[in-house]
Amino acid sequence: MYSLAERDRRWELARALMDAAGVDALIVYGEPSAVMSPDSYFTGGPPGALVLFPRYGGPLVLGDRPGPWIEDVRPARHAYGLADALKERRLTHARVGVLGLEPYAAEHGGSPLPYTLWATFLGLLPQTVFVPVWSQFVRSAMSQSSEEIAVLAECGRIGAVMADALRAAVRPGADPLEPYAAAMHAGQVRGADPEVRLSCGPGLGQELGPGLGQGLGRGAPLRDGDVVLAELNCRYRGRETHRTLTVPVGPPAPELAPALRAARASHRAGLRALRPGLLFGRVADAMRISLERSGGRSSRPLIRGLNPRGVCGGVEPGPRSPTVGYDLPVGPGMTFALHVTCDLGHGTVTYGDTVVIGSTGPRVIDRLAGYTR
Incomplete structure (x- = not known):
């Protein structure tokens, strides 16, 4: 559990966000199954609440997942309950910021409001002005506190154990679900909420798809020459780390080495560029240019912000794949998945892997001993 000092810091961030956005309250929608649900950031509890955070007076929770920080809890997680709460706080003619309203937010991973709830709610408060504030929230919350850094260090340690378990389970004759199950088990028994996506195939791997273990059934046994691509997402106490790896089955194919060299060179370019003050978009450009110089290409972002998600980039630039958050200055305490x-x-x-930005540059998240912002 986070401390009351951490609660006060986050609540002050909420009030600063209201000032910056010119709103008198925040509505924060959360889903229990969301990758990164912003409601728990303000309640200190599990995701799945509907929070009203007014500028004046204490916040309140609608639903049955209150968390330890908010005492005003009401079993009315629906449009009518939310409308009554705004009327009670005299916000029917106010400007209200909303987390969960963006029509499109790259790497959102949060909780978009259900259409039926929101459409009904709008009909009940026709004079209220609602403003999407996800991007402002991302920028204000990305710099982690010392408590959050400590949680991230444990999250990174669990992610490293998951990766070791997956590698140990990759062998000729194994069912692809075995490395999946090994990584999931390694995370769950250590109290994390893990997510594992695998892609297996002959020669070099294929693009990561929905992944094994997600209702797709068993795959063909692994054979010498196959390659396993893995994406391991470890969520722990409201923070998350990511790790991706390529694991050959048996002796690696000759073409594996140059592809991995190109990938590692792009990764190093990102690490060199991740310095406080540099624009996020310049980091993404450095990674993309390095990959292109090696003759490689990627259809997925090369770098994304975490905790919370909201910025990403590195794909070949164009109207369908812009760098979101290009003008964000990199700052101490921010976390990025390369x-x-x-x-x-x-x-x-x-x-x-995932890095956290220190006073002089990035540190890999599972090697945080002696970290200073």
């Missing part, structure tokens, strides 16, 4: 997926024309490899 995930280089590289295709040199013979298949795909992936390589990456």
Whole structure:
């Protein structure tokens, strides 16, 4: 559990967000199954609440997942309950910021409001002005506190154990679900909420798809020459880390080495560029240019912000794949997942981990001993 000092810091951030957005309250919608549900950031509890956070007076929770920080809890997680709460706080003619309203937010991973709830709610408060504030929230919350850094260090440690368990389970004759189950088990028994996506195939791997273990059934046994691509997402106490890896089955194919060299070179370019004050978009450009110089390409973002999600970039620039958050200055305490997926024309490899920005540069998340902001 986070401390009351951490609660006060987050609540002050909420009030600063209201000032910046010119609103008198925040509505924060959360889903229990969301990757990163913003409601728990303000309640200190599990995701799945509907929170009203007014500028004046204490916040309140609608639903049955209150958390330890908010005492005003009401079993009315619906449009009518939310409308009554705004009327009670005299916000029917106010400007109200909403987390969960954006029509499109890259790497959102949060909780978009259900259409039926929101449409009904709008009909009950026709004079209220609602403003999407997800992007402002992301920028204000990305810099982690010392308590959050400590949680991230444990999250990174669990992610490293998951990766070791997956590698140990990759062998000729194994069912692809075995490394999936090994990584999931390693995370769950350590109190994390893990997510594992695998892609297996002959030669170099294929692009990561929905993944095994997600209702797709068993795959063909692994054979010498196959390659396993893995994406491991570890969520722990409201923070998350990502790791991607390429694991050959048996002796690696000759074409694996140049593809991995290109991926690692792009990763190093990102690490060199991740310095406080540099624009996020410049980091994404450095990674993309490095990959292109090696003759590689990627259809997925090479870097994305975490905790919370909201910025990403590194794909070939264009109207369908812009760098979201290009003008964000990199700052101490921010966390980024560097995930280089590289295709040199013979298949795909992936390589990456999560870093936190210190006063002089990035630190890999599972090597945080002596970290200073």
